[in-house]
Amino acid sequence: xxxxxxxxxxxxxxxxxxxxxxxxxxxxxxxxxxxxxxxxxxxxxxxxxxxxxxxxxxxxxxxxxxxxxxxxxxxxxxxxxxxxxxxxxxxxxxxxxxxxxxxxxxxxxxxxxxxxxxxxxxxxxxxxxxxxxxxxxxxxxxxxxxxxxxxxxxxxxxxxxxxxxxxxxxxxxx
Numbered sequence: 001x002x003x004x005x006x007x008x009x010x011x012x013x014x015x016x017x018x019x020x021x022x023x024x025x026x027x028x029x030x031x032x033x034x035x036x037x038x039x040x041x042x043x044x045x046x047x048x049x050x051x052x053x054x055x056x057x058x059x060x061x062x063x064x065x066x067x068x069x070x071x072x073x074x075x076x077x078x079x080x081x082x083x084x085x086x087x088x089x090x091x092x093x094x095x096x097x098x099x100x101x102x103x104x105x106x107x108x109x110x111x112x113x114x115x116x117x118x119x120x121x122x123x124x125x126x127x128x129x130x131x132x133x134x135x136x137x138x139x140x141x142x143x144x145x146x147x148x149x150x151x152x153x154x155x156x157x158x159x160x161x162x163x164x165x166x167x168x169x170x171x172x173x174x
Contacts, residue, residue, distance in 0.1 A: 016170070023169035024162060028092035029085050034161035036060045038153040039144045040067055040096045047106070047140035054106065057098040058140075061085060097141060109137030 024031070037060065044055045044067070059067045061082040083095040097103075104110070111134050144150055 019169050020166050023165050025090060027161075027165045028090075029087060029094065031158055031161045031165065032085070032092045032094040033060055033063050033066060035154040035158040036094045036096050037066055038150050038157060042147060042150045043096065043140045043144035044069070046143060048138045054098060054100055054103060057100050057103075058096065059098070061095040061097070063094065096144075105135050107137065107139050107141055109135050111135075 040058055040060055043058050047055045047058065049055055056069050059082070062084045064081070082097045082099050085095070086093045
């Protein structure tokens with residue numbers, strides 16, 4: 001699994017540091033979502049589109065409401081949810097992706113039965129050269145995660161989210 005870790009350095013008395021730590025752990029999923037959202041949004045932009053269903057289906061597991069073009073009732077009911085967030089005593093992990101059965105073939109390419117109509121559509125919409133029944137790869141999740149600019153935007157969102165939560169904890173918020 002790929003990801004990144006944020007380390008915080010804080011100064012203060014024990015009670016203050018405990019309050020900050022407790023707030024950050026309690027809101028770890030929120031912080032993780034802040035970092036995942038730029039990745040989901042960029043993947044939606046760069047994915048190849050024919051009908052737009054694949055782009056609309058990309059979301060953060062358990063938080064599809066954060067990506068406004070995901071039709072919560074239609075898309076998730078029809079195609080299902082991706083992995084739900086994982087929480088631990090010290091943090092959280094969230095997952096960006098889609099549960100569409102054809103998404104891995106778009107992301108990685110692969111063999112499979114390709115109808116004549118699909119071959120025409122692939123050619124018409126920039127599907128590249130079709131050799132036999134092999135579909136070329138058009139990655140969208142990996143480039144979204146690996147993009148330096150998107151990673152920096154994600155890092156900034158995580159830091160800002162952690163700062164807001166820390167300020168709230170210092171102000172005596174729950």
